[in-house]
Amino acid sequence: MSICILVIEDEPGIADFLLRGLTEEGYVVSHAADGNHARLRLQIETWDLIILDWWLPGEDGLQLLKRFRQRDRSTPVLFLTARDGVSERVKGLDSGADDYLTKPFSFEELLARVRSLLRRQGQADSIHLEYAKIRIDLTQQRATREGAPIDLTAKELSLLSMFLRNPEQVLSRTRIYKSVWDENFDGLSNTLEVHIKDLRRKLEKYGPRVIHTRRGQGYVLELQRVDE
Template sequence: MGVRILTVEDDELIAASVVRGLREEGFTVEHAADGEAASLALQGGRWDLVILDWWLPGRDGLSVLRGFRQRDRDTPVLFLTARDAVSDRVRGLDGGADDYLCKPFAFDELLARVRALLRRGEGRAGTTLTAGDVEIDLATQKALRAGHPLDLTAKEYALLVFFLRHPGQVLSRTRIYEHVWDERYDGISNTLEVHVFELRRKLEAHGGRLIQTLRGRGYMFGDPPGGPGEGS
């Protein structure tokens, strides 16, 4: 499984930006918009990281955090909040947060803190995706094929992560496009095809074809379901 991140944020614009940015980096991200939804999400699943706002409708973030820490002492939590007083930071860290980032913030700094917390909290074993001779470390964002590093763009990386999460599955163009680009596929754009071509080129520099084109159905990562001649 890949890294699962819960983002708790009531500001729609900030939430959309954080969720989109982290998904583009290859993480699986879910969003809760208030304290009660956050508490339910924390009770209902396993998370590798929680990004938590303080001011929330209903239960505030500090209350959510304290309740979570009664059940889970290990999952890293990053407070992302406009409360920038030293006393607030102390309360947040004492309440169980592992890190504290004030708004406004640069996404690059948020991403760096996410990576650091994942390395600290899980280590490599919990953040690695593998399929055949392809391996991705989601915490460091390093991708390898047959031990050779792959120099991927952000979209190529996100595309490869999506393929590695669904090996052997037929993935429609619409499903891939809407997940990796986080917008609806118009049925006309060749953006996906261009990125698949480049990703294939980089993968095949170190081995055989892994991304199959299934005519009229989409793509599949792995051997074609009907054997040679089925894919291309």
């Protein structure tokens, strides 16, 4: 079953960042850009998690939260705001928020908080990526192949996640660097090659090679061998 998240955020850049990132993690994500639209969606739709900004056009996040909690006491709400004073955090939590994250924030921390809130609701067990009996449990951040656990570093896990989200698609070195390292590929570093080599070695303990090199293009995750 898919996990449905409503992001209530009026800043387009932040909203787009959250929608893309959470969708890539396997969640079904919707967006409301102002308090009035958000109030309507909260009234007529059911959500597994809500990410809520404080400052919004129309009804602000605090008022939305108070109104929402009058009829829904269980759906987890993560407050996401630039208001970082102790009194604001207390006010947000006392109004019904389950967690509070201040801007600017790292996506990794937000994702960890999302997983934690979903675990409390018993909603996170089904979130996973899988191809050719290689599986990543996104909640536990654990990888397996043929059911056997694979001990991966954080970067190896991110790299494998990217391949599993894009099976049988050639991924350029530039795209991988930007996604996994958040850097532009300079053409000189061998960081990616070293990580690919280590990831292959760990995966191939339990089956044939599935990460292949496409000369001049990049890498691809697929069952059949391609030109290397």
